[in-house]
Amino acid sequence: MRLLTLAKAAFGLMLATAPAAADEALRALVTGDQGRGWEAVGRVDLGNEAFCTGALIAPDLVLTAAHCLFSSRSGAMIGTDQISFLAGWRNGSAIAYRGARRAVVPAGYRYGDSDRIDRIEGDIALIELDQPIRLPTVMPFAMAALPRAGTDVGVVSYARDREGVPSLQSLCQVLERAGEVLMLSCEADFGASGAPVFVLRGGVPSIVSVVSAMADAEGRKVSLAVSVAGVAALRAVLDADRGSTGSAGSGGQMAATTGAKFVRP
DSSP states (O other): OHHHHHHTTSEEEOOSOSOOOOOTTOEEOOSTTTTTTOTTEEEEEETTTEEEEEEEEETTEEEEOGGGGBOTTTOSBOOGGGEEEEETOBTTBOSEEEEEEEEEEETTOOGGGTTOGGGGGGOOEEEEESSOOOBTTBOOOEEOOOOOTTOEEEEEEOOTTOTTSOEEEEEEEEEEEETTEEEESOOOOTTOTTOEEEEEETTEEEEEEEEEEEEEETTEEEEEEEESTTHHHHHHHHHHHHTSOOTTTTSEEEEETTTEEEEEO
8 A cells, every 4th residue: 555655645536616737648439430439428517617528337326536526616515407427428418417316425424524535435325316327338337346456447437628528547457456446547536426436358348447637646646436345235225215204304404324425406
């Protein structure tokens, strides 16, 4: 964990609210042919404040980073009426547009702990869409366990100065693993928060983690990503709440007894 320890000195959240440098290793997926197979990755728009990246893991569920759901100005959770998902967003249009019905983050997550590296372990969220996306060209991704150090991975993301098309960085590697956090050689930019990190198994991409922050380790630009292991618990919270009488009320956030925070319209 030597690099992860050194990376504690400098890392930042990656909502698209600040300029970012171009990354020559990124390949823009400008055409439909180039983006084939990645249509379930989309841009998560957060009102007029920022955007992140997300990916479908079910027809009605988008996986992203927890900090994306908080206002950088007020520190409060963003209302779901301000959240939208643009599947396959490219050159001014999306394959599907959806609003958000509910969003959930782990109960232990604290947006105010953004300067702490252990915050990354809980930096994962699910957005339930107001309508499922059921299109033959938009297939939700499966998930897989965290890979070992040295494994090749890829990231598909949107970011500042390249918010109009998704970009693929396929020449990444897992540098280290510490618990549920990976350090990657990918140079992530602002807006790449929530971007899915993939491994290819049998030629099929599976999501193993979600990009959370960019960092500096021994002068090397790296990115930090969190495991998708917590997704099952968040899905269970959504399922349980779906059958309840709605104790969360008409707005704001809720600390659920099953271990999550909700945000609703």
